[in-house]
Amino acid sequence: MKNKNLFMLLISMVIIGLLPVAVSASSWTSFQGNNDNNGVTSENITTTFATNWTSTTAAGDYAGLDAGVVIDDNNVAYCVNYNGTVYAFNLTTGAQNWVNTNIANDNPYSYEISVPVYNNDRLYVGLSNGNYGNTNIGSTIYALNATTGNVVWYNSSDTYFPSNYQIDSPIKYDSGKLYFGSVGFDENYSTIGGYFYCVDASNGNVIWRNDSSTRGYYGASPAIIGDYVVVGDDAGKVRSFNKATGSLVSSLDASSYGSIRSGIVYKNGYIYFTAKPGYLLKASISPSGILSNLQASNSFGSDVYSTSTPAVTNNYIYVGTDNGNYSNPTGTVKCFDTNLNLEDESSNLGGLVKASPVITTNTSGQERVYVTTNNASAKCYYLNFIDGSLGSSGSWQPSNSTYTLQGIAFANGYLVYGNDAGYLYGATGF
Template identity: 85%
Template structure:
């Protein structure tokens, strides 16, 4: 009897092996693809852009899609335009599934940059100038039904979300909670304050809020690391909070290197981030959330800046740079070792790189890096880094119709990359 059962089991395994296997679905549910913000995938990303689509969203006087796209596990991509209009598109065809204009405002000078987060048929959106029932309600966090675009809940309480504060940083979802931050500007656009939040994803109630930052959080994505959430602020301080209680566990003073506008990246016991004046930094984080051993690269050079979140693979760290000059832009990708030594640098890509790199490790012997450029011809570049010679050896780009200034980088899932630009175009492409 045992032999007969074994025979039947083997036959079943052979039959199953002959059946066509469904492609494994992937997603890109938040900024840089996951809660560690490392922007790395082992799936192949196109270099031909052979199959592609373009979809139009509304654009303002100087902004369109400056918030990065996210992708769910059902081949739908979501984006938020300059005034808070939220769109859902089919990832494969580019066809619009729905649009929510009800939470948008009518200010042509709006500038929404917070990257939303997706989880389990909910899209979480943070707006600096929210709207509901044709009433401007200022800084607001929303949950939308990802199938229909309808508002499930929102929180615009002035007690927690003062109208003079902006939600300008990516949102992260983790275990039923949302983590994000805000910033306040003075009349000269200097950062002067801000809050870090934990919000209940089921109803929008604020679980805790920390107000210890003197400069607030501008573009800085938090990383979720086990029981802790770690984030850098515009004063150059990195904080580790207990994600359940909000208690401050540890902090690092990196203010000597300048403002932190990159996300925190976590990998193998270390955090990585950039400082705006042009430094790559690294620190240890213990299993109890304690930050220590701050290390820095050499300066990127005079007049070289970075707000780019590093992409961290097993052996290399990739960072986008810019010279801050929109009239004579210079932007490169730098590759560092995990000891923060500079290994290689790309040629000038002809535009400022504000985007955070995305890297595929799919091909043995090389890592391919994807960035967009923030200039009037805004392109999507790929650069091949040869891991034997440790040099950038090949590159190419995609420049679809309507290409222009592109602030955010790509999102990628199931063979398709997507990104948007200041003209309000959302682009999708694959090599299939």
């Protein structure tokens, strides 16, 4: 009997060995690819852009696709355009799967920059000027069926989402909850306040909301770090919340360095972020969520700014810069060591680098950095760094290239990004 069982086991193993093995698909489900916001992949990214596609979405008077793309594990790329129209495209062909115009508004001057998040056939979208059932309902958080684009639920309660506040923060998903921030503006477009939210992903109910920020969360992505959610605000404050209860665990005052419009990046017990006037900052975070030991790089220089979220590898930190001048734009990528010492810097890329870098480490001793530029003749650049020093570089400029605020998203061999004219680009070289 034992011999027979052994024989059957061996036969079963042979049969299983002959069956096709499924290849695990990669994804890019939120801003910078994950809840650490580090923008690093071990997969190879093209330098030839040999196979590529272009798809179109609607564009307004001065904006098109400014919120970054997310990609699910079924080769579908999702994007939100200037007025809240949501699109789903096939990652490998660029064919449109569906479009939801029902939640969009008709304001040609709209400007949506909250990056959505995907999880388990749901796409969660935050809009500054929501519209559902032809009713303008102000700031709204939506859950869409990712297969059909239909609305599953939405929350536009003015009690929790005042219409004079905008959802301008990337959304993060963790353990059935959504985390994101909002911001308000005065008549001079200065930030004046905002809220940070935890929302139930199953029904849209607000679990907790924090109102301690005096200037709100403008483009600043939270990071989920263990039991804590950490986020920077426009007043230059970094807060660590208990992600379940919303209680404030710890805070850091980085206001002397300026507004924080970058995401918080987590790596090996430290957080990294930029301050808009041109600083790279670093702080420790303990297993109990306590923030300490704030450090800053030297100033990036006169009239050199950054709203770019750093990309952090084991030994280096990469960040985009800009001079804030759209008439004569300059932008670079800086490389720092983990002690915030500047190692090297690219030459002027010809446009503002508002994008957050994405890095592939699958490059035989190099770290290849990808950024886009925000200028009239924008390009997607790749820069090869070896031990912190810039080596070779190259670029791609597809047709109708123009101002590009977002960086790339990447999954399964394809990079994807959109621009202000409403064009969405996908490319691979494999």
